[in-house]
Amino acid sequence: MSLTPLRKEFPLFLKPYLPNESIRTDDRPFITLTYAQSLDSRISKGKGIRTTISHLETKTMTHYLRLHHDGILIGSGTITADNPGLNCKIDEEKIQMNSPRPIIIDPNQNWNFKDSKIEELYLKNQGKSPIVFIKENADIKYPNENVNYERLKFNKDGFNWIDIFELLSKKYQMKSIMIEGGANVINRLLMKPELIDSLIITIGSVYLGKNGVEVSPSKALKLKDVNWWKGTTDSVMCARIDSIDD
Numbered sequence: 001m002s003l004t005p006l007r008k009e010f011p012l013f014l015k016p017y018l019p020n021e022s023i024r025t026d027d028r029p030f031i032t033l034t035y036a037q038s039l040d041s042r043i044s045k046g047k048g049i050r051t052t053i054s055h056l057e058t059k060t061m062t063h064y065l066r067l068h069h070d071g072i073l074i075g076s077g078t079i080t081a082d083n084p085g086l087n088c089k090i091d092e093e094k095i096q097m098n099s100p101r102p103i104i105i106d107p108n109q110n111w112n113f114k115d116s117k118i119e120e121l122y123l124k125n126q127g128k129s130p131i132v133f134i135k136e137n138a139d140i141k142y143p144n145e146n147v148n149y150e151r152l153k154f155n156k157d158g159f160n161w162i163d164i165f166e167l168l169s170k171k172y173q174m175k176s177i178m179i180e181g182g183a184n185v186i187n188r189l190l191m192k193p194e195l196i197d198s199l200i201i202t203i204g205s206v207y208l209g210k211n212g213v214e215v216s217p218s219k220a221l222k223l224k225d226v227n228w229w230k231g232t233t234d235s236v237m238c239a240r241i242d243s244i245d246d
């Protein structure tokens with residue numbers, strides 16, 4: 001799907017929330033959590049169902065965000081449901097150069113790069129090759145010379161996010177990563193406010209119903225530095241997480 005021209009007010013609106021090297025003093029990358037939700041806080045109609053929530057003007061905004069990040073991270077539920085491209089089409093002439101590197105959290109190796117949209121775009125020089133996180137000691141189920149598999153210790157809660165971000169920073173020199181979902185990844189990360197630098201959420205004017213995949217952290221959160229943009233059918237909220245509201 002082709003994009004619409006970027007709404008002219010987005011660069012100024014988003015600037016305070018984009019990766020900014022002066023913000024982080026440790027060696028972890030700048031982390032942006034970003035997704036599109038319905039009025040009833042759902043990000044798809046049901047598990048495994050790809051659902052368009054964003055208007056084309058906020059879809060274009062997502063590609064503008066991709067332009068500003070070194071990596072784009074999603075969970076195995078999203079990659080298997082959506083078969084996303086994860087490239088940046090803001091400038092048709094510079095797609096590969098502008099695209100972030102796809103990062104897939106796939107402990108059980110449900111996803112095969114072969115014949116995926118990411119492979120198709122990579123082979124057409126329209127996207128980057130992926131990094132896939134799998135369990136320590138696991139054999140690689142789908143070996144492929146264009147995939148960087150990274151093995152990590154798998155605890156009772158899965159991978160430790162700090163291990164993921166530190167590896168991406170040290171081994172791949174990533175300074176910024178945008179997290180696009182899905183719900184499991186978002187809900188886990190909302191409970192780690194110290195790791196999240198920005199929240200950029202599109203709210204579409206649609207209800208997706210109780211069978212939809214819900215975004216809702218396990219505890220209440222307070223936000224700060226909140227700013228809103230209002231478009232044709234969607235609004236976008238930018239914010240930072242202040243604290244968990246125990």
Ligand SMILES: NC(=O)c1ccc[n+]([C@@H]2O[C@H](COP(=O)([O-])OP(=O)(O)OC[C@H]3O[C@@H](n4cnc5c(N)ncnc54)[C@H](O)[C@@H]3O)[C@@H](O)[C@H]2O)c1
Pocket residue numbers: 034035036037042043044046047048049050051053074075076077078079081082105106107108157158159160161180181182183184185186188213
């Ligand atoms: N509207 C949006 O912006 C948006 C964005 C992305 C996905 N989606 C939708 O969300 C749905 C998928 O969401 P979901 O919650 O099923 O899947 P998900 O993409 O959040 O992936 C969940 C899986 O990722 C792995 N995982 C996540 N965190 C991990 C950790 N710390 N350690 C180890 N493994 C970890 C686990 O295998 C887990 O089962 C799809 O329907 C998709 O269309 C919507």
Ligand SMILES: Nc1nc(=O)c(N)c(NC[C@H](O)[C@H](O)[C@H](O)COP(=O)(O)O)[nH]1
Pocket residue numbers: 035036050051052053054058059062074078082083084085086087180181202
């Ligand atoms: N911003 C946004 N609005 C939506 O309505 C929607 N469904 C997603 N979903 C995010 C998810 O990761 C999708 O899979 C990618 O947005 C696919 O994007 P591309 O194939 O790379 O264009 N994101």
